[in-house]
Amino acid sequence: MTLKEKISSRKFIITSEIGPPKGIDVKSNLEEALMLKDRVDAVNVTDSQSAVMRLGSLAVSRLLKEEGVEPIYQLTCRDRNRIALQSDALSAAALGIENVLVLTGDHPSRGDHPAAKPVFDLDSVQLINTLKGLETGKDMAGKELKGVPSFCIGAVVNPGADPLEPELIKFEKKVKAGASFFQTQGVYDVDAFAAFMDKVKSFDTCVIAGIILIKSPDMARFMNKNVAGIFIPDKLIEEIENAPDRQHKAVEIAARTIKDLKGLAHGVHIMSLGWNKLVPRILDKAGL
Amino acid sequence: MIITRQKPIDDILKCLDGIEKVFIVGCTQCATICKTGGEEEVKSMRQVLEGKGKKVTAAEVWDTPCNLLEVKKRFRDGKDAISGSGAVLVMSCGDGAHTVCAGTGMNVVPANDTLFLGQSERAGRFNEVCALCGDCTLFMTGGYCPNALCPKGLQNGPCGGAKDGKCEVNPEIDCGWLLIYNRLKDAGKLDNMKKIMPPKDHSRSIRPRRIIVDAVRKR
Numbered sequence: 442m443t444l445k446e447k448i449s450s451r452k453f454i455i456t457s458e459i460g461p462p463k464g465i466d467v468k469s470n471l472e473e474a475l476m477l478k479d480r481v482d483a484v485n486v487t488d489s490q491s492a493v494m495r496l497g498s499l500a501v502s503r504l505l506k507e508e509g510v511e512p513i514y515q516l517t518c519r520d521r522n523r524i525a526l527q528s529d530a531l532s533a534a535a536l537g538i539e540n541v542l543v544l545t546g547d548h549p550s551r552g553d554h555p556a557a558k559p560v561f562d563l564d565s566v567q568l569i570n571t572l573k574g575l576e577t578g579k580d581m582a583g584k585e586l587k588g589v590p591s592f593c594i595g596a597v598v599n600p601g602a603d604p605l606e607p608e609l610i611k612f613e614k615k616v617k618a619g620a621s622f623f624q625t626q627g628v629y630d631v632d633a634f635a636a637f638m639d640k641v642k643s644f645d646t647c648v649i650a651g652i653i654l655i656k657s658p659d660m661a662r663f664m665n666k667n668v669a670g671i672f673i674p675d676k677l678i679e680e681i682e683n684a685p686d687r688q689h690k691a692v693e694i695a696a697r698t699i700k701d702l703k704g705l706a707h708g709v710h711i712m713s714l715g716w717n718k719l720v721p722r723i724l725d726k727a728g729l
Numbered sequence: 730m731i732i733t734r735q736k737p738i739d740d741i742l743k744c745l746d747g748i749e750k751v752f753i754v755g756c757t758q759c760a761t762i763c764k765t766g767g768e769e770e771v772k773s774m775r776q777v778l779e780g781k782g783k784k785v786t787a788a789e790v791w792d793t794p795c796n797l798l799e800v801k802k803r804f805r806d807g808k809d810a811i812s813g814s815g816a817v818l819v820m821s822c823g824d825g826a827h828t829v830c831a832g833t834g835m836n837v838v839p840a841n842d843t844l845f846l847g848q849s850e851r852a853g854r855f856n857e858v859c860a861l862c863g864d865c866t867l868f869m870t871g872g873y874c875p876n877a878l879c880p881k882g883l884q885n886g887p888c889g890g891a892k893d894g895k896c897e898v899n900p901e902i903d904c905g906w907l908l909i910y911n912r913l914k915d916a917g918k919l920d921n922m923k924k925i926m927p928p929k930d931h932s933r934s935i936r937p938r939r940i941i942v943d944a945v946r947k948r
């Protein structure tokens with residue numbers, strides 16, 4: 442079953458994420474992918490994440506597919522105008538990649554090429570619309586396509602956004618534009634997430650809750666301070682602080698959160714930040 | 730108003746390297762308000778240049794260097810001083826520098842960097858609030874412009890990265906989309922934000938832009 446089929450059959454979705462290297466040595470990417478292969482439904486491939494230039498997400502998505510791992514090709518609006526975005530989406534389809542996760546992208550000034558020209562010709566809502574248009578056999582200019590692609594379009598949402606209403610308005614636009622699944626910002630407070638799910642239940646879409654492994658108390662505090670929509674309760678930070686084995690603790694917390702999210706979210710998306718080898722253990726512990 | 734900032738003096742001097750006689754031109758309008766080309770600044774530039782051993786043939790504040798006819802008239806009136814100089818140092822915006830070059834054919838050195846079209850909030854404080862997109866949609870966004878106030882120029886709502894109301898790109902500034910949201914909410918117009926805005930038509934802002942205003946031509 443493809444991710445698309447699993448989503449429509451309402452299966453609990455498990456996804457994870459890998460970041461292409463700076464360079465062309467994909468050995469560790471492929472090792473990670475093989476580790477995840479029989480445990481997750483699909484693996485996101487990030488698009489020069491945090492505006493740090495890396496090997497392309499399309500190339501690595503294709504390499505994963507060749508290993509039998511279903512990729513979710515991340516496509517940001519940061520670096521490409523509408524011609525390049527449509528062209529890359531068609532390239533993905535031609536390479537047999539169906540899942541496209543549409544993101545605005547970070548501003549280049551925050552990355553490792555701060556002097557780069559920011560593009561943002563389309564925003565995420567418009568890009569979803571555009572991919573939907575390609576599926577009807579026409580490009581944005583209304584020109585006929587020779588060979589029509591089919592996508593499984595994903596988008597992101599931040600349940601912890603404050604205020605939440607503008608985020609919900611955009612979420613609704615993404616649903617209307619044609620996103621069929623959502624991956625969320627990291628969830629640590631399950632009650633708050635439940636309240637969010639209650640607000641979006643009428644949209645009847647697939648919401649996959651983000652799980653970001655907490656590697657250290659410092660990382661937790663850093664994220665609380667700097668990352669929008671992340672709220673890691675003090676109790677949790679203390680728990681990590683007092684743990685003799687931090688990896689073990691990270692696994693335990695992630696597994697516990699996932700268990701709590703079952704029945705609430707339609708799946709989980711595990712962002713391990715380089716600790717993908719822990720993902721099978723997390724899933725074991727979470728009973729998945 | 731066009732907002733300018735004076736270049737570091739060392740950079741200006743580098744551009745004037747090897748040039749003995751300099752004609753300085755300031756501007757009575759925007760550059761005067763920005764303190765980058767008014768009487769005072771032109772005078773102190775004269776002193777600096779003279780201190781570096783240059784001869785300042787004249788230091789004038791024109792009204793305005795971005796007006797080609799005015800520049801040509803000034804050039805006719807002061808031809809000897811201008812032509813006899815090795816360079817005209819223009820203390821206005823880039824438009825002024827460009828126009829002085831066009832109207833005099835002289836070697837022009839810009840003293841300022843031209844930054845943005847700005848609102849004057851109060852003396853000495855200027856904000857970029859319009860990005861000159863050529864297709865104004867302010868009526869949809871509560872009078873706050875997402876092209877200018879959101880570094881990503883998003884058309885359909887916030888990127889989700891704002892923290893404590895501040896922009897993820899620059900925590901010194903408010904998230905433009907939260908400003909828009911709050912304004913629309915207060916005005917009972919959140920429906921505007923719920924509408925999917927189409928991509929911008931960038932063919933409306935292909936550079937260089939030029940318009941001919943018939944109403945003025947016929948006068």
Ligand code: SF4
Nearest residue numbers: 859860862865866874
């Ligand atoms: S939409 Fe914004 S950038 Fe465009 S003209 Fe209006 S204020 Fe200026």
Ligand code: SF4
Nearest residue numbers: 879888896897904905
């Ligand atoms: S935080 Fe707000 S202003 Fe900044 S890029 Fe995101 S939407 Fe735009």
